[in-house]
Amino acid sequence: MPKLPQISDAEWDVIKVLWDRGEAGAQEVTEALAVGRNWRPQTVKTLLNRLVKKGAVAYVEDGRRFIYRPKVSRDAVARAESRSFLSRVFDGAVTPALVHFMKLGNLSKADIEELKRTLDRETKP
Template structure:
């Protein structure tokens, strides 16, 4: 349960978005984008198996890999860590920082506003 590393996360993304895949399919999907050889992808799959982030089941002679860790869990872990470490666990400072460094499009702003409004009514 160590922690999914940067390289490993690309394998997970493939499985999260495309569902259970064979090794071959994973290689096809993520290999070219990352410029990884087949061997590298295999290694990452096995590391993820060892970390219990994936399970392999054997179907029609081939191994099929499926995520055990959900993307939701992963995203939560990553972003919570960052929030806590850098912004005192509060989201407003993060948004402020983001706004200072990347222009928020009017569209993004309005989506944020809607979201906030929703949270407000939800909450009381």
């Protein structure tokens, strides 16, 4: 499995677009991010380049443009980020973090039901 690189905040926004679409060219990514993140095209290209250099993203040439595609799964990266977050903020303990998040509020009844089911599923294995 590829070693997971450290992905920065701005880079996350970029790679999210790739995860959503499967693959995309630089221009497409720039347009997808136009709302909210108002980046110049060069900025997006720099970020794509850094992601390539980090090994998080691959590309194929398509004529004179590049098509980028994620090389690492969102789930794997989320897991790594979660672990680093947990160890920094909660000393690695999952349960206090869960309690903290639950108290962050805004859980609907449906959410709560789903979470309980997930807990049940976690009980046996």
